Amino acid sequence: MLFVLLAMVVLASLLSDRFLTTNNLLNVARQVAINAILAAGMTVVILSGGIDLSVGSVLALSGAVGAGIIAGGGSWLVAVLAMLGLGTLLGAVNGFFVAYGQLPPFIVTLAMMAFARGSTLVYTGGRPITVFHPSFQWFGHGQVGPIPAPVFLVIVLYVIAHVFLSHTKVGRLIYAVGGNEQASRMAGIRVNQIKVLVYALSGFTAALAGIVLTSRLFSAQPTAGSGYELDAIAAVILGGTSLAGGRGSVTGTIIGALIIGILGNVLNLLNVSSFYQDVAKGIVILAAVLLDRLLHAGGRGVAVKGVSQGE
């Protein structure tokens, strides 16, 4: 998939002389950040053989609650901690019903998606909550050296996620559960605890994305993040992670997120109508995955076992 990303960068630079400018590349990085943060948590869930449809709504609810705290005169630190805590809690609730309730992740997170969106509308009364706080603003508009803060957060998050997944015992257990849940249980792995953990992590990253988005827009929108779960899933799939679980990596996911981000950016630079942009996005996702499959055919083989088991 790295090959597809490189090809896109080359094409984008050939098609628009505005693409390879520092300013524009920083644009792309900032624009990709929210999806990349959501997709990091989504990767972990999908690796465990699940799916999380609630991330867009959890993002909106935590964003609204945090903005409400700051707008009500609370400290920004309390707001940030409350947002991360709430997101993690909602994720853990997802995980609890998936693990101990033995319910399909698709259904549980679909229910959470509706619940969190509804709660956001109740909490905000349908109106955006404006926040203008110099410290809180850092998450969307700050800098670490020359790097925009959202991009910095993505880098830190992905380094941690990579180390966690490939260099810790718990990380490897997540792969094991996603690869074969039955065998994992028989091997004595506490599958239920792993499941609660992965959904809690996804809730955490959704809240982090909510912090960045709220800060970036100076306001929490009741409709924020609608449909973002699908972009996050697309980034994970583009990154080569198997929907059936057990196979994939966050390094792939960040490449997937960049492919989606660069595509939108370059089509805007080329003045392509938004209707065609969605058409293009669909075709590129399909083509990229197909291409990846062709390039690797015969090599590692493609995991196609029991796709339905992941849902």
Next chain:
Amino acid sequence: MTKRIRLLVVLSVLLLAFAAAVPVSAQTIGLAISTLNNPFFVDLKEGAEEKAAELGVTLRVVDAQDDPARQLAGIEDLIAAGVDVILINPTDSAAVVPGVLAANRAGIPVITVDRAADGGVIVSHIASDNVLGGRMAAQLIVELSGGRAKVVELEGIPGTTAARERGQGFNEVISQYPGIVVVARQEAGFDRARGLTVMENILQAQPEIDFVFAHNDEMALGALVAIEAAGRAGQIKVIGFDATADAVRAVQEGRMLATIAQQPRLMGALGVETAVKVLRGEPVDKFIPVPLSLVIGR
């Protein structure tokens, strides 16, 4: 390796297929529109495109699909694409501020259309002239009644610009005609159900009513139900505001007298016209009101 090259070629053709021709023009106007899933904003965009073609400037449109984050990304892309002026039709007045500030930092003039921005430097704001719309409703009553009528005014949510400005324009004109008496003036919250109950009460209290002016179509349609239920449909003529689909149908069926419509196409055209003036260095007004049009039945 040759396989990879072949695939690269296939991919290039694929991407090129989506890349519309990019005309190189000295002057480019960017339009960041809130959504194209609503005919009102599609009309606005088309009005802008027609005017841009007429004036020989390039127009680049980015669509936010009602998502403020997507709108901010679109504005950033327009800045990166090097447009000379940006027309913004905000998805939300508060969330658009970072986008306006980004354009300000890049030294690109910003014009807002339809909805205003809560902050940043805006060269001009183009929106419907609600005051004029209120006057149009009043003038219609004056013409039809010859300056002698009993009138009911249903007001929108207090404090909203729409309610304030529509009421202001309406009363400005009515107050010049001593023969036109406002027999009742009640607030009905822009809501159809409230319009119904408020009108029911007024009908009880007032034996003589010739016209009802409602600050929006929802209240007008609610009032209409009350009037028809009371069997006074022939005597009382209702004027609404906004030209919603339901209201236009009621006007065509002859149940409602008229409704005042916004002109999104004209709004888009005025946006581009104003942007071109800014490019030429001509002075422009801080607020440019877009006149409304009257939708009236036979």
